[in-house]
Amino acid sequence: MCIGIPMRVVTGNDFVAQCERHGAIASISMMLVGVQPPGxxxxxxxxxxxxxxxxxxxxxxxxxxxxxxxxxxxxDFDSLFADLLDREPELPAHLRGE
Structure with a gap:
């Protein structure tokens, strides 16, 4: 299983950015998404x-x-999935028999 982690760009250049998550800073390659502004x-x-x-x-x-x-x-973790609590699960379009 692969997990992507959201981070916020602090500073960077064409190739690498310093990104932050919960106070930790990491050097992240920006080669796939290009230069991104701070924030x-x-x-x-x-x-x-x-x-x-x-x-x-x-x-x-x-x-x-x-x-x-x-x-x-x-x-308890329900509050962290509030967007899922009040709706029925939906199959992706390619799996529906429509």
Whole structure:
């Protein structure tokens, strides 16, 4: 299983950016997404930014990761998945028999 981690660009150049998540700074390759201004959220995997995220999507991924950590610890995690609680699961379009 692969997990992408959302991070926020602090500073960078054409190839590498210093990105922050929860106070930790890491050097992230920007080769796949190009130069991004400070404050931009990017989805990272294995030291590379793989996609630019908007603020809402970055927060949703962060909440999901926090929810997984809470579940592993046996604590309540429903509030971190609020966007999923009041709706039925939906199959992706390619799996629907429409």
């Amino acid at each position: 931009t959220h990017v989805l990272t995997h294995l030291g590379s930014a793989i996609r630019v995220l908007d603020d809402e999507e970055a927060r949703a991924i962060d909440d999901a990761l926090a929810g997984l950590a809470e579940a592993v610890e046996g604590r």
